């Protein structure tokens with residue numbers, strides 16, 4: 001069973017009349033993670049390692065309250081290691097909190113699928129609107145085709 005739970009919510013953005021603010025809260029092994037998932041960051045884990053901006057502020061501004069997580073690829077999944085401050089060039093000295101969470105490739109595929117499905121659901125409900133991570137940012141819908149492509153890469157990893 002996957003140790004990570006997703007909680008989706010969305011609303012019309014206060015910052016723009018054709019924008020939907022999309023919020024993804026995460027609970028990891030009964031611990032509520034601070035702030036919300038950066039959708040670009042989430043999909044980037046398939047191809048990237050190191051300090052990745054996986055969580056952004058609820059307002060949509062990473063440097064406001066977002067943070068990096070150190071991502072390490074393993075044979076059978078990904079290790080999410082510690083959180084780090086949202087500075088321009090993160091390193092070990094910027095540590096916020098120590099933890100270690102592992103997800104299998106199947107868990108990761110299921111998570112990415114759920115997020116992708118939710119973006120499509122919002123997209124269908126609000127035709128002509130854009131969607132962003134947090135109250136106001138430029139993070140989400142411009143990349144929907146890329147997310148679809150990356151979703152296939154997650155699936156390929158499951159073997």
Ligand SMILES: [Zn+2]
Nearest residue numbers: 057059064065
């Ligand atoms: Zn903020």
